[in-house]
Amino acid sequence: xxxxxxxxxxxxxxxxxxxxxxxxxxxxxxxxxxxxxxxxxxxxxxxxxxxxxxxxxxxxxxxxxxxxxxxxxxxxxxxxxxxxxxxxxxxxxxxxxxxxxxxxxxxxxxxxxxxxxxxxxxxxxxxxxxxxxxxxxxxxxxxxxxxxxxxxxxxxxxxxxxxxxxxxxxxxxxxxxxxxxxxxxxxxxxxxxxxxxxxxxxxxxxxx
Amino acid sequence: xxxxxxxxxxxxxxxxxxxxxxxxxxxxxxxxxxxxxxxxxxxxxxxxxxxxxxxxxxxxxxxxxxxxxxxxxxxxxxxxxxxxxxxxxxxxxxxxxxxxxxxxxxxxxxxxxxxxxxxxxxxxxxxxxxxxxxxxxxxxxxxxxxxxxxxxxxxxxxxxxxxxxxxxxxxxxxxxxxxxxxxxxxxxxxxxxxxxxxxxxxxxxxxxxxxxxxxxxxxxxxxxxxxxxxxxxxxxxxxxxxxxxxxxxxxxxxxxxxxxxxxxxxxxxxxxxxxxxxxxxxxxxxxxx
Numbered sequence: 001x002x003x004x005x006x007x008x009x010x011x012x013x014x015x016x017x018x019x020x021x022x023x024x025x026x027x028x029x030x031x032x033x034x035x036x037x038x039x040x041x042x043x044x045x046x047x048x049x050x051x052x053x054x055x056x057x058x059x060x061x062x063x064x065x066x067x068x069x070x071x072x073x074x075x076x077x078x079x080x081x082x083x084x085x086x087x088x089x090x091x092x093x094x095x096x097x098x099x100x101x102x103x104x105x106x107x108x109x110x111x112x113x114x115x116x117x118x119x120x121x122x123x124x125x126x127x128x129x130x131x132x133x134x135x136x137x138x139x140x141x142x143x144x145x146x147x148x149x150x151x152x153x154x155x156x157x158x159x160x161x162x163x164x165x166x167x168x169x170x171x172x173x174x175x176x177x178x179x180x181x182x183x184x185x186x187x188x189x190x191x192x193x194x195x196x197x198x199x200x201x202x203x204x205x206x207x208x
Numbered sequence: 209x210x211x212x213x214x215x216x217x218x219x220x221x222x223x224x225x226x227x228x229x230x231x232x233x234x235x236x237x238x239x240x241x242x243x244x245x246x247x248x249x250x251x252x253x254x255x256x257x258x259x260x261x262x263x264x265x266x267x268x269x270x271x272x273x274x275x276x277x278x279x280x281x282x283x284x285x286x287x288x289x290x291x292x293x294x295x296x297x298x299x300x301x302x303x304x305x306x307x308x309x310x311x312x313x314x315x316x317x318x319x320x321x322x323x324x325x326x327x328x329x330x331x332x333x334x335x336x337x338x339x340x341x342x343x344x345x346x347x348x349x350x351x352x353x354x355x356x357x358x359x360x361x362x363x364x365x366x367x368x369x370x371x372x373x374x375x376x377x378x379x380x381x382x383x384x385x386x387x388x389x390x391x392x393x394x395x396x397x398x399x400x401x402x403x404x405x406x407x408x409x410x411x412x413x414x415x416x417x418x419x420x421x422x423x424x425x426x427x428x429x430x431x432x433x434x435x436x437x438x439x440x441x442x443x444x445x446x447x448x449x450x451x452x453x454x455x456x457x458x459x460x461x462x463x464x465x466x467x468x469x470x471x472x473x474x475x476x477x478x479x480x481x482x483x484x485x486x487x488x489x490x491x492x493x494x495x496x497x
Contacts, residue, residue, distance in 0.1 A: 097372070189390060
């Protein structure tokens with residue numbers, strides 16, 4: 001019994017290594033085999049099927065010995081990590097990228113009136129500053145602006161009216177109607193030589 | 209009292225009563241996260257998750273949203289009352305994925321909320337129970353499976369930091385100081401509270417001038433996230449580790465003013481319902497004597 005387990009295990013190990021090294025051979029169609037091996041293509045393809053069947057049977061044989069109850073306590077953990085890492089930011093999967101880096105710049109989005117005075121966002125908008133920030137990066141991504149930060153995307157932001165797109169996506173409260181002019185601006189903070197520098201850019205202005 | 213505390217530290221499910229309170233609080237907090245989906249349709253401008261596969265513009269219809277709301281109520285009731293658990297959990301898993309996909313498709317985040325993962329994990333626990341009935345094992349898996357999802361989320365966060373910034377992540381005190389300042393400025397922008405501006409400047413200067421403290425704190429935060437997998441080794445590990453993770457979130461709130469109540473940790477790691485029960489019994493015994 002033990003020697004059988006070892007032989008089957010070794011066979012599986014070699015098969016999986018070959019599969020990893022030469023996947024094109026294992027997934028090749030009958031036509032491809034005939035092209036690669038004009039004389040013996042069909043025989044080799046059938047042999048491949050037999051080998052594939054052997055690998056499947058060997059795997060099923062080994063599955064009997066897997067302590068499922070013990071593995072159940074970690075199975076979901078690994079499946080979720082691998083799935084999230086491969087799939088990325090598509091709910092319910094995520095790599096949880098929040099603060100995975102600390103760039104030496106930051107964008108903050110503000111609401112201002114005609115006199116350039118900051119207005120408290122929650123008084124006029126159902127979205128908070130963090131959500132508006134998400135909106136900005138979602139708009140950049142949707143418009144295929146993949147390089148951003150430090151103001152490098154500003155030409156595209158102006159040309160593609162990203163500010164207007166954001167303005168239309170924001171859920172405004174009725175209190176907004178009391179204002180004749182509303183400006184959505186981006187404050188750009190940057191650390192340079194240990195000092196904090198600040199620049200402001202108007203993204204969109206709605207004035208009656 | 210000692211026995212009760214021992215039971216608490218064991219980290220094991222303490223029966224139907226305990227499980228009922230976990231379900232009730234969890235489903236209510238979940239509902240609070242998603243209620244806007246039923247009232248404000250929004251637009252599907254940035255399709256995410258479920259909305260990349262399915263035309264989510266259908267949810268603009270008030271009829272569809274009313275039906276979704278009724279379905280949510282029915283599934284939540286079945287879930288809390290421990291009736292028809294398989295269809296209830298399957299429904300809640302699907303509704304949660306739809307709801308957070310809709311919220312995420314508005315471009316304002318939410319793709320990383322793991323309530324959906326928790327519902328799916330509980331659903332799998334009941335599927336296993338359906339095929340291999342074992343009540344004691346179910347009591348273990350309906351908590352342990354969600355613990356795996358939560359632990360995986362924290363480990364993913366650590367891996368994300370290491371893969372993007374590698375070891376430089378916790379050495380970058382200047383970048384961290386800027387993000388702290390940004391976070392506090394966002395609070396000022398939201399509310400107009402002037403004292404937040406003062407706090408932003410104070411913390412920024414502190415973090416810039418004392419880099420060793422920043423490096424140490426960030427190192428421990430990263431290590432705490434990365435080693436969350438140890439909660440899978442023994443049930444009682446998650447109780448202690450849960451409190452450490454809650455402390456991490458508290459630190460994030462104090463420094464960056466990010467308001468986040470870690471309900472998942474309170475329910476599935478530190479067993480808040482049991483702790484409240486023990487505390488209540490202690491208060492009762494003090495008043496009796």
